[in-house]
Amino acid sequence: MTDKKKKMGLVKRLALLGFVGVGGLAVLGYGGLYFASASALARTHTLDVAGVDIPEDDEDAVARGKYLVDHVMGCSHSDCHQADMGGGETMNQFPLGLVYAPNLTSGTGGVVGAYEAQDWVRTVRHGLKPDGTRTFIMPSEDYWSFPDSDIGAVVAYIKSLPPVDRETKKHSLGPIGMLIAATEPVYAWDKIDHSAERPKAERGPTEEWGKVMIGACTGCHGSGLSGGEIPGGDPSWPPSRNITPDEATGIGAWEFADFEKAIRTGARPDGTKLHEAMPYELYVKMDPDDITALWKYLRTVPARPAGGR
Ligand code: HEC
Known part of the structure; x- marks a missing residue:
């Protein structure tokens, strides 16, 4: 064999080794990611909670529930459990994969048939499902x-x-979805202080009630309300904005009328339109007292620069 041929052979072998090495690393990496996300999704916790009264025969309570579901909490949003609450795709695109909001009705495919009051409280308020795993997104x-x-x-x-x-599909995550499931703060359970005391207030156009209502904004705007990238949000969404009274980057220079208009229609004082990620199409029917309460409370929070969430 000539020296040249020997060299070629060596180069080929090295190239092959390199190829197998890179492929192996990719398989290992993917396997690791798969394992890490599956174990994050399977991790369990326990929490004792008291049930709440579920006044199924009380028309006023049912109407109140509809208002909250459709115009405050957004459970029936088209990206979530859907208008009929029969569930649907929250997202389904490579490389995130499929995230599916379950069917909450009593039809075939519904997941809440066996829920007791405690199960509802633990899931809705604490992000922990009856099997002890954390709700995702x-x-x-x-x-x-x-x-x-x-x-x-x-x-x-x-x-x-x-x-x-409607069948409730299982989440089926792509590589980025797995990375998010394994590493990002996308589990409500991890963000909630489960031993904190709930704010106590009667409904009304007051700062105190605003402190309750503002809960519905913190998932996107952050617990400090200064906005930023929304963990687990659709990748096409812009960061949420600063809604603290900071003059430069928040809504410190806004009047109540500016706030109400933005909440209900997505129109900002400078004439630009907010992205639909800000769910103003739900808030268009928000009770005026609730909007006043939110505004009053937002005036009292510390001003912070944008993006700190
Ligand atoms: C699902 C996520 C989401 C929820 C829930 C949400 N927001 Fe937003 N909000 C956003 C995003 C994203 C933006 C920025 C949109 C843009 O820049 O086009 C925004 C923008 C705003 C703005 C405009 C600020 C500015 O400077 O233009 C206000 C005001 C606001 N939100 C208030 C609220 C309040 C009050 C709540 C709770 C009742 C709330 N948002 C709930 C995502 C959300």
Whole structure:
């Protein structure tokens, strides 16, 4: 064999080794990611909670539940459990994969048939499903602050809905979805202080009630309300904005009328339109007292620069 041929052979072998090496690393990496995300999704916790009264026969409570579901909490949003609450795709695109919001009706494919009041409270308020695993993407941190009567009303309304027969698909994550499931703060359970005292307030156009209502904004705007990238949000969404009274980057220079217009129509004072990720199409029917309460409370929070969440 000539030296040249020997060299070629060596180069080929090295190239092959390199190829196998890179391929092997990719397989290992993917396997690692798969394992890490599967184990994050399977991790379990326990929490004792008290149930709440679910006033299924109380028309006013059911109507209150409908209002909260459709215009405050956004459970029936088209990216979530859908208008009929029969569930659907939250996202389904490579490389994120499929994230599926379950069917909450009593039809075939519904997942809540065996839920007791405690199971509802643990899932909706704390982000922990009856099997002890954490809800993925579902923003339970947004609902934590609402009083027992509201949680009961929401459940009573959901139970009043006609059954929808629609299979609840399993999440099927792509590589980026797995990375998010394994590493990002996308589990409400991890964001909620489960031993904190819930704000106590009667409904009304007050700062105190605003502190309860603002719960519904924190999943996207952050617990400090200064906005930023939304963990687990659709990748096409812009960062949420700063809604603290910071003059430069927040809404410090806004009047109440500016706020109400932005909340209901997505129109900012400078004439630009907000992205639909800000769910103003739900808030268009928000109770005026609730908007006043939000505004009053937002005036009292510390001003912070944008993006700190
Ligand atoms: C699902 C995520 C989401 C929820 C829930 C949400 N927001 Fe937003 N919000 C956004 C995003 C994203 C933007 C920025 C949109 C853009 O820049 O086009 C925004 C923008 C805003 C703005 C405009 C600020 C500015 O400077 O233009 C206000 C005001 C606002 N949100 C208030 C609220 C309030 C109050 C709540 C709770 C009742 C709330 N948002 C709930 C995502 C959300």
